[in-house]
Amino acid sequence: MARIDLSLSLCGVKLANPTILASGFLGVSPFTLERVGRCGVGAVTMKSVGPRPWPGYPNPTVVANEEFMLNAVGLPTAGYKNIEPEWEGMRKLKIPFIASLYGTSLEEYAEVAADFAARKPPLIELDLSCPHAKKGGHQFATNLDLARKLVEKVKAVTGRRVPVFAKLSPNCPNIGEIAAACEAAGADGITAINTASAMAIDIEAKCPVLYNKRGGLSGPALKPIAVKCVYDVYEKVHIPIIATGGISTGRDAVELLMAGGTGLGIGTAIYLRGIDCFEKICGEMEAWMKENGYTKVKQLTGAAHE
């Protein structure tokens, strides 16, 4: 029996397996990220860091059931100038990390990105769908021109030093084209997708459950939307994709790889299956691959496009 090889390279960064902790989960301190690292994850993503300190929204910020999670945490951040201890902790991690950042204007993205790039993290991820951006939510990830300009501006300051992934939103009719625009502007990879805009109303309370009213949908309910988006993006770009959205089993993982993922972002599965979901998912993937005659995880990427 051939050994199963789950390893891969993401823009030159070696991962033991394709599972990646999605941004916003357990990423407040490097200690918890280190713990996730001990749970068999291939890489971890920091909680997105913004230009200035911002507390996010009051609670409820995160609610969930077996079908979906809904959150409006609101991108709290200490601000990029105040995260020295985190960088320190990150550098000590035994697995690669992805440094996620956001801004509320092109200038702010560039400002944070310049600081990040100088610290040479393995990878940078641009969260382009900021729910409290000045000009309204998702503006960067849902507007072709803005997405292009933003990636251009960021790449101008980061140069060739660090690969930059653009994280896109499903709340648009043309994610494939937006991804292509990001690639043309110099993005080294695409992360797809962020959460879908959603809301839950408590009918006894007669008001939205989340303090911010609107929030982002993640988890199993998001998966069919994520598969479609990743499939769209894969058709339009040649750079690697971190496929994200609703992955909670090995079968889900294989599905998102076949749609076009090279890496796999995983978040809500932590709620559904515990922090060791990464180990579990890798184990299930391996078993499935064995049964179906695959030896390398790379054989799965984009397989549904043949």
Add this chain to the structure above:
Amino acid sequence: MARIDLSLSLCGVKLANPTILASGFLGVSPFTLERVGRCGVGAVTMKSVGPRPWPGYPNPTVVANEEFMLNAVGLPTAGYKNIEPEWEGMRKLKIPFIASLYGTSLEEYAEVAADFAARKPPLIELDLSCPHAKKGGHQFATNLDLARKLVEKVKAVTGRRVPVFAKLSPNCPNIGEIAAACEAAGADGITAINTASAMAIDIEAKCPVLYNKRGGLSGPALKPIAVKCVYDVYEKVHIPIIATGGISTGRDAVELLMAGGTGLGIGTAIYLRGIDCFEKICGEMEAWMKENGYTKVKQLTGAAHE
């Protein structure tokens, strides 16, 4: 104990209750619509009718599980010139019906709408998110200018004779603004939402399940997205909304009303609970209203906005 009044008026059309069969379900023949009518529905929507005969896509066109339905039926239609028997059947219905139509260009929408309006159906619904439109999917419902032009053009041919609802798509970042543009262009109501773009891949088959690869997500997984869209639209328009997406229980119905619905489009619940889901949902709504001190369904519309 006060009697519960579920009745309402939708642009002057009287409905015994807010449940409305969503377009595309059981709407091939007037006989089945009549049967739905006997199951306590408030109104029924015809399957969308297009300009020319079109068979839709090969199978699989509809798959489902308890969390969601995925379809790429592909808007099959006999063409508006060939549905005389259906009009006849519709007119015999004991409940109001909504005549749904689509085109692949502004001109085609106007062409079909002119024919429809001449027949004076109680209500017309424009399906603005046609997955096989010439210039790519969802173009009309996700582009502010196109949506405005389309509604203007249609209203120019339908005049004041028949109220026209514009059915919008969740696959955009700005459904509220698009709804407002439709209202400004003369739309008499908004139907929100159509399905969300999605896909499922069978990993053993190594390909998308739907023949058309991409399809539309409906059912429970769509509900949080629908609630948010209806909430957005309600904030931006003064015309009534047919809230549609993932309603399968009386509680879901109340939630979508509180988000801003006047009517309630219901489709996938037929799969989950049978054709008598309308009766069941109305019964559950009534019981909930009784328990919570409501007497008229109108009291619920938009209640979560207070």
Add this chain to the structure above:
Amino acid sequence: MSERNDFPRMVRVAKVVWENPSTCTILFDERMDVKPGQYVMVWLPRVDEKPMSVTYAGGKGLGFTALVHGETTRKMGALKKGDLVGVRGPYGNWFDFAKAKKALLVGGGVGVPPLAFLAEEMAKKGMRSMFIMGARSKDGLMFEQRIGKAAELRVCTDDGSKGRKARTPELVAEALAGERFDCVYTCGPEIMMKKVFDECEKRGVECQASLERYFKCAFGACGQCCLDDKLVCADGTVFGSAFLRKSSEFGRYSYARTGARITLEEWMKHGM
């Protein structure tokens, strides 16, 4: 998590058996609880998904029998052991023989397979039924041995190449004239079934017919398979005399994939 799952599930072909030059049975090593008259949706990835009546179920594995004519069934005919095929179901109601003591089964063409399954199930319950099988020529016949073991088999062909040179409704008329049957079970071209039903009506014998329409969802949601106010995929496919008698569309109309109502003749000629 889910209780219902109506996504296709990929299963491996265990065996392909040619029943006659144009008809093959595809068997899977699958246990599925199916009753005679129920069908599955069979998916050939990237090709199409089609309703197929179940011919074998239970201990023997799952099987259906396809008449190879169009693109999809041609590809079904090319399946080999080990190939993957998607299956969802079983769907629909079934032939009800709880109360029947003496049954007449009438199968035409590729309507024979579900009735062969039915005859076997009846035999298991100790019922000895009569089976009338019709085809254009002897090359269209199938399961003669299998049916012969379970029922009294009478064969007819349009061209007389085997059995009586006759159509099934003629043999039905004769059978009903000769013996008392509690119920007639039929599957085959709808125009044939209409004639069989008419013979039953003449004699006052209950009839159960398994009907076909173009299917999409197979679970009663899309409405494509309508027959009057029934959904053939979920309310049927088996309908009894009470419904057939009052139906305005049985034996007359079907619905094309476009949704247009067309006559059965058009349906047979051009398909959907």
Add this chain to the structure above:
Amino acid sequence: MSERNDFPRMVRVAKVVWENPSTCTILFDERMDVKPGQYVMVWLPRVDEKPMSVTYAGGKGLGFTALVHGETTRKMGALKKGDLVGVRGPYGNWFDFAKAKKALLVGGGVGVPPLAFLAEEMAKKGMRSMFIMGARSKDGLMFEQRIGKAAELRVCTDDGSKGRKARTPELVAEALAGERFDCVYTCGPEIMMKKVFDECEKRGVECQASLERYFKCAFGACGQCCLDDKLVCADGTVFGSAFLRKSSEFGRYSYARTGARITLEEWMKHGM
């Protein structure tokens, strides 16, 4: 359909009881299976959602006890019978007293309620524990009768307005010097708990402390409540000596809502 549901569920206030001038208990006619030390997330629609330790559970209904100081707890203090409040949970682990024979409970301020619940549960099992309750002044004391019935109560206040004029760690040192306890259970300001823990370490007595951090999800996903590599909301809130001993953050650091690490003193002063 769902097994887990972490959306708030609206329940009606059955009763509001003021324990002292600034602390009130909100009771609901709700059965919930809760162990001492567990908490619920309490949602006041359009205001905020806050973690609150459970004070009463089981037959008596569900209850929590809030110190009224900020906006949300002020609104909790204004709740009336019949008002609707959202609740999700119970969450977190609990005080483990399966093996303890003689227990010392140490509560400071609004850390007293979960320990009052614990003392009662211990008494039910026939355990007679000692309870040290501290507050700034007599107006901060609560549940004296309730605790008195279940345990040997010793009271201290910072200003000496009732009981000993002392801080709880002093009384803990005395108690541990005088008697042999299997375990010390504590809840209150973290700086107090750190001192209580230090006393336990001196004597080699096991300690279980219920910690607080800013909570968002309450189910171990968002990471806001981190304490070293633990998530206080789900791995805790109760931590034993083995962890407390090696923790680099216990008694020292917390995380502001922005995610910035801040000292406990800053946390106490500015909150999050």
